[in-house]
Amino acid sequence: MTRPRRYGDAGQAFPIYITVVGGLLFLALAYFAVGQATVNRSGAQTAADAAALAAAQERRDQLVAEWTKDVLDPSKWQQIFEGDGQELSSPCWRASELASQNDARMLGCSPHGPLDFTVDVETNKTMGKSVVPITESKRSKAHAEAVITRLCEFKPLPVNAGSEVLPRLTCKDGKYWDIDPKELTDLPKAQDLFDVHLVG
Template sequence: MRPRKYSDAGQAFPIYITVVAGLLFLAFAYLAVGQAAATRNGAQTAADAAALGAAQDQRNQLVGRWLDNLLNPDLWQDIFHGKVEGLDPSCWRAQQLADANDAHVVGGGCEPEWDPLGYTVEVKTNDPVGDSIVPGTEKTYATAEARAVIEPRCDFDPPPADAGPDVLPRLLCEGDRNWDLDPDDLDLDALPKPEDLFDVHLAD
């Protein structure tokens, strides 16, 4: 009687199915991780833009206040360090930039800071992570926080005591950019720009 031959093909097929199923599961898991990471990155981009937008709006108001008081240098120091009353809140700009990045400022998520001057903003994405192999991601949103600060880039030399009351201080700014201001010829196009007077950047 001849011995019966057995084939390994039938035994290998279930193993093949198991391996393929495992690889598909890993692929979907990596996709879910990628979706979550993309949503988090989008939230951080929106938070960064919102914080910078609010800080830049506040900086522009400070520059406007400085221009209004060019002939009153006694107020310059306070203006350069944000010690100014009556500035308008800048959270509207944070919300505008968050909207442009498919997010929104969460309730109470836009706060001015005074030392150093700036804004801290928290945002939440408008869209969730989306459907994935991980349960609950279709209702999961990403949040992120960013802080932007405003720092003066200029100081000034008081004029000599015998210079007379109409002589303005000389502005000494970073990058060896200096301005000698003539009160009788204050050409707005020749004056320093907002980015010359203040630095706005993200901070930890």
């Protein structure tokens, strides 16, 4: 003997089933929106990091060019190694360029001393459409800071040393340069004199 089907129970379960499925679908869309926001934010941070490093590297290259030009005048070495060159233009154009290459725009570029640069950027793309209405027009912003660290030290020469001798550059990892004023073809490179890295 077969039992009769209870259609009333099935009818009551259907709205619950629809509610549960709808809730799960909403959660899935919400997680997707969070994922979109995370990817957008990550892109903004990548752009900010690249921009800050570009500004610092541009300033480093300017300092090395100044040092190379004045290498025979060791009285100027100290101020150059401290970031105080004579003909330094703002390196923020490089930061703007790198932000643009990473699909963002630079909001600000500020030097904090001659060897420290902070950059703020905003993504060109929004977070996209999702169940969270604000993401359609929301752009991610990010901040980054890069610093230049000198890698070499030197002892000033005695006053009576003359022009035939230049100070020895003692650098990281035991490297050193004894620069011959008559033979300036083997000068240290930018990466030998300064390190550029992100902080924070």
